[in-house]
Amino acid sequence: MTVTILKPGPLSSVQDAGRPGHGGIGLPAGGACDALALQLGNLLVGNDQGAAGIEISLGGLQLRFDRACSFALTGALADATLDGVPVGCWRRLHAQAGQVLAVGYAVLGARLLLCVAGGIEVPVVMGSRATALQSAIGGWQGRALAAGDVLPLGEARMLPVSEPAIRPPGRGDTLRVLPGPEWPLLERSAQHQLLHAPWRLTPDSNRMGAKLAGPPLTHGLGALPSHAVQPGVVQLPQAGQPILLLADAQVTGGYAKPLVVIQADLWRAAQFRPGESLHFAEVSAKDALAALQAQRDWLARLRRVLKLPQR
Structure with a gap:
């Protein structure tokens, strides 16, 4: 029950709702920069709203699903394919074991969130799975993702095969x-x-x-x-x-x-x-x-x- 990173893009990391309450020791709350996109992606795949996903800066991520699961891409808009077939953002999608998701570079916005049913189940550190890049703690080995990383997934809720979609909120300027x-x-x-x-x-x-x-x-x-x-x-x-x-x-x-x-x-x-x-x-x-x-x-x-x- 894993996903394997094939290409990480410029900067991808495991992020959740963050770890507030540790400012006294100099540790930022961190978490997803676009917390709303994380919540919405998790809603689409049936997770708790703060479950860990993958934050993808500007796009360029490729990964393989090592089990059948549901997933959603939210946040920025980018062209994406599943085994070469175009798929949309802001909707629940379904992958079979072995299929490869390729996320292109964002055409609108800066950061995408990939949420997978069950969540990215890396170890909890100080109450969170978020990657604190400056402190090198949390997430996957405390660092940005790299090719070859194999990330564990949590237990997923049973979901219908339908593909509900959410209209993305307008960012404006x-x-x-x-x-x-x-x-x-x-x-x-x-x-x-x-x-x-x-x-x-x-x-x-x-x-x-x-x-x-x-x-x-x-x-x-x-x-x-x-x-x-x-x-x-x-x-x-x-x-x-x-x-x-x-x-x-x-x-x-x-x-x-x-x-x-x-x-x-x-x-x-x-x-x-x-x-x-x-x-x-x-x-x-x-x-x-x-x-x-x-x-x-x-x-x-x-x-x-x-x-x-x-x-």
Whole structure:
């Protein structure tokens, strides 16, 4: 009951919902950058929403199913084939033992999630199966996947042979934000630029953070004492080019924090590719909570439609 990696693509790793609660020893929560795609893929194949899957950065993964099983590709959109036959993303699919899944390079978005019925059952480390790449723990041997890796699968629920599909949520080019602690200290011109200028993702972005390029912001805040940070925080270094922290963000930092991306939009932040531009849009705390509740309600409705137990 395994899958065998034939080609890993630029960066593929085992990820689940992460391991929160270890910031005190410097370990990020981590987990899938697009947590919503992980939840939706797991719903399609009958897993618990936080079960481990394979996060595929930009595409290029090939693997062999060593048993018959159901699977789903969510997150970014890419052409994919099963034994050379095209298959779609965002739907439950079925593979026979020995069949090879080949995922092309993403045509929209940056990260795909491959969820397999039963989940990727690598050992649990500190409460999670997620790969913490910087710390080299969890996942498969604490590292990115490589050709020849054989990953164990968990016990799968019985599922119908049907292939239900989910309409992928639209990413858009806007991330909703709340004011961060240092927002009031910024000059009005810097505030205006942050919220109205397009910010382009640079090639040196990674799972720790999306580095953004745009008009240099003059803020004069200087370095701050080291303090806690988390995914969604927008940091503003001295050079005035923002950094949007993602799933593997460090747990402390000394840059100003003018903005924080709302939780309901963190999945969107993970799906921008180098060279693409995004905008920030300020919303109220009430709107942020409403957006998160709407997302949770949508997931609950999908569970009912797919006839899965409510959790």
